[in-house]
Amino acid sequence: MTNPSFGGARARSDARTARRGRTIIVAIAAAATTAAAMALANPATAASDPGAVSARAAAQIAALQALKGGSGPVAKLDSRLAVAARTASDTTAASSLAKAAPKLKVPRAADHVSVDISVTGVSDDLTGAIEAAGGTVAYASTRLRTIRATLPVSGLTTIAARKDVTAIRTADEYLTAAMTPPGTSPAGGGAASPATAESKQQEAARLDRIAASVAAATRKVTPRTGSVVSEGDRAHAADTARSRFRVSGVGVKVCALSDGVDSLAASQASGDLPDVDVLPGQAGAGDEGTAMLEIIHDLAPKAELGFATADISAASFADNILALRTQAHCDIIVDDVVYFSESPFQDGPIAQAVESVTHDGALYFSSAGNEGNLLSGSSGNYEADFRGSGQSIAKFRGEAHDFDPGAGTQVFDPLADMSAGVPAILQWNDPLGRSGNDYDLYDLDSAGNVLAFSQNVQDGNDDPFEGFYTDAFASGQRLAVVKYSGATRYFQLTAFRGQFWPSDDGLRAYATGGVTRGHSTVVDAFSVAAAPAADPLPFAFYPGDSPNPSGPYPGVFTKKQVPEIFTSDGPRRMFYKPDGTPYTPGNLTATGGVVRQKPDITAADGVMTSVDGYDPFFGTSAAAPHAAAIAALVLSGNPGAGESLVREAFDRTALDLAPKGVDDRTGHGVILATRVLANTGATPQPLVTAGTPTVTPTTGDGDAYLEPGESASVSLPVTNVGDARATGVSVRMTATDAKATVTPASRSYGAVPVGATAARTFTLKLGPRYPVGQPVHLTVRTQFAGALSPTTKELTVRTGQPATTATTFAYTGPAVPIPDDTPAGVSIPLRVTGMTYAAKVTFSVDGTTCTTNRGATKVGIDHTFVGDLVGTLTSPSGRTATLFSRDGSSGHNLCRVVFDDAATAPFASATSADAPFTGSWQPTTPLEPLLADPVSGTWHLTVSDNAFLDTGSVRAFSLHVTGFQH
Secondary structure, three states: OOOOOOOOOOOOOOHHHHHHHHOOOOOOEEEEEOOOOOOOOOOOOOOOOOOOOOHHHHHHHHHHOOOOOOOOHHHHOOOHHHHHHHHHOHHHHHHHHHOOOOOOOOOOOOEEEEEEEEOOOOHHHHHHHHOOOOOOEEEOOOOOOOEEEEHHHHHHHHHHHHOOOEEEEEOOOOOEEEEOOOOOOOOOOOOOOOOHHHHHHHHHHHHHHHHHHHHHHHHHHHHHOOOOOOOOHHHHHHHHHHHHOOOOOOOEEEEEOOOEEHHHHHHHHHHOOOOOEOOOOOOOOOHHHHHHHHHHHHOOOOOEEEEEEEEEHHHHHHHHHHHHHHHHOOOOEEOOOOOOOOOOEEEEEEHHHHHHHHHHEEEEEEOOOOOOOOOOOOOOOEEEEEOOOOOOOOOOOOEEEEEOOOOOOOOEEEEEHHHHHOEEEEEEOOOOOEEEEEEEEEEEEEOOOOOEOOOOOOOOOOOOEOOOOOOOOOOOOOOEEEEEEOOEEEEEEEEEEEEEEOOOOOOOOOOOOOOOOHHHHOOOOOEEEEEOOOOOOOOOOOOOOOOOOOEEEEEEEEOOOOOOOOOOOEEEEEEOOOOOOOOOOOOOOOOEEEOOOOOOOEEOOEEOOOOOOOOOOHHHHHHHHHHHHHHHHHHOOOOOHHHHHHHHHHHHOOOOOOOOOEEEEOOEEEEEHHHHHHOOOOOOOOEEEEOOHHHHOOOOOOOOOOOOOOEEEEEEEEEEEEOEEEEEEEEEEOOOEEEEEEOOOOOEEEEEEEOOOEEEEEEHHHHHHHHOOEEEEEEEEOOOOOOOOOOEEEEEEOOOOOEEEEEEEEOOOEEEEEOOOOOEEEEEEEEEEEOOOEEEEEEEEEEEEOOOOOOOOOEEEEEEOHHHEEEEEEEOOOOOOEEOOOOOOOOOOOEEEEOOOOOOOEEEHHOHHHHHHEEEOOOOOOOHHHHHOOEEEEEEEEEEOOOOOOEEEOOOEEEEEEEEEE
């Protein structure tokens, strides 16, 4: 069902929202506040002065304030959740609120809402309680002690009553920084998966196009050179820089965080992407990540690539930032995401994760955002010290902020009608988790009706945060900031992708610069603004805006380049250190704190990728990977260099754009790769890596299998994938098991030219007691003259003669429901016994009667819209293989499907026309690596549903294991 939370963004299909062309990727929150399609109430009570609080508005605010706070479990809920819980359990309260504020829409008891639960510790008992209350757990962060979950409104107080739960808040949501054409929704969708039958079919068509492109590319026999190259490669002169300085990104690993990589297989099949190291289970949903990776690969073609989703929650995003550095060993990390709760005044958990990886030596790039800027007249941001209006009408407690800095009084900041449905966020400069000054935020129409509200209690241990989506349909909306209690504070009010605009009834609009915020403004991070590489954005950011600029392609950027109208501006005034210590104790006003000059630089957007929906790709989402890729070229020619070298080169060589000097819209200016590399210098580096060995038995029974007591020759190739000739190449090979020996221990390969491959032969001998079928694990260390030496690779040599038949281990338990729209999914165990090592494994989704009928009980997995699903197989040793990953589009049900590495067609090429899905298919990632360890023990099939509406169950599956002859 649709989650009526934080404005119900997943279900929103309002044409005005679409015309904005914004990309809102969200993980649905709780407690709806919109008045979708409700009739306008009688406006007769509207105040004659549009700048004042009307009696009607005051009465509605007072009715909401009557439900604020409380004791017991409800005190742990944020304001919207508290109102939902109270009205769900108290019909009198529900009736009174409906009468007082007729345009509010509050969830019912059975409605499910997405929440972030703050806990003293993550435990199985707590997650079990969430499930028992009718909820599902999407992500649990032990490090940050928070759980992202979905709960029915009726279960909120049950979970809040637990001692290990400290607070339950509306789930934090996020934006990616792409701009999409008017009248369309973003391709992919990320967390904002389609939630209507019509939009699901649009999503189905997109997934079918991905599958068709995979199938077509799989049939190609021509070399994979890529189908599309970003115009930013030319506009930044990166193509010239690669040729002139002979650097290509070799020796550098660049990793991206965004919504997802749905089209990864298609981009790889077309040659637009190489292998990508995706963190296990973190492929996400959507395609902005795929498009970003293509840009990086176009500019730095030999750089290694990695990815993890920024979706699920702010905690999972922060955890993935750290994992990309500590687990995937990424040298450069780039993202295009901002979570609404990220503080503009203090580095929070996500920003602290960025600080951690930069202190560890990684370079971090982030989109400045597409929230507009003051210089271009596109700002939807307002910052100021709270200024009391004197309007503390007796019907409600507190005082409204006066937006008028002059002699007049105006307690509203009006929004343009095109700002309907945008996130409105209020934050003030109290330390995170320690706010005792209570501010609230309200959205009203010109008649004085409250359309949306956020009035959390801040009493000393809370975040200084309020937020909601503005009404998706109403016109004449205006925002009011109320200081419920406490001291005067500097605050920021932002309508993301919206604009403050004079109202028809005479309200003036007030806006300021400085909208960029969060982890993009970390001191050592690179915040990236956007300028078009080629054609202009084909729609207006807002009606009446100046024309969108065009770029230089097929030329290169010059100082005359005009940035995108929508690019976010700075600077960012920070008041607190990460631990909450104020930078300027005693001064928390507009003159206090410290100022960070952001954004730092400008890079290209409006470029082509092969990814559907990102052709062209506009927004600072596209700019950030261009800058990251140019940094990869710098590191490629300067191994071991760090942030200071790259920053100095960017700052010194950037083309200064108007206005003159470092400015709040474009930073130091637009970067050119030729100028950057001329500044840093570059030495092309060799990089020699080991390939796949050829194993030929030389002693024993004469068959083709290496068995205990036998020897084999191992021909090991090495390839120079670097940018310079490799000299002094040698390889040392060792077996990890003492019952296997390699001779000689090392061999010289001499010199290996760029792109060339050389091979030498070693002898591998198995002892007579070597376990039958146990793979030989080899460690290969390749040395050569150069800064990137040595390289190490773990190789596996298969041993033993496979058996002629497979043993089947079938799941015989009851049908297991797949939780709807829950990335964690459901994990089902399967026990394998009586076997040690295996020669082959295949996996089947079984069934007796194959059909596309909804709710079919005799198929292996009954699920409408199989394209929502991700299936993962985990071996007893913890190794994983992805069977299917959002493949199959709108087709229903899997039945008698065999996932086999030897199959001809990849399941990524399956379309809705193939439903019900049967036959033999290649899995998304190979099953063969699962055979490196013993197969006896408990295996797990994990199936997750990554979108709304469609549901189903796992009913029948089997693991088919082929052992060895003894």
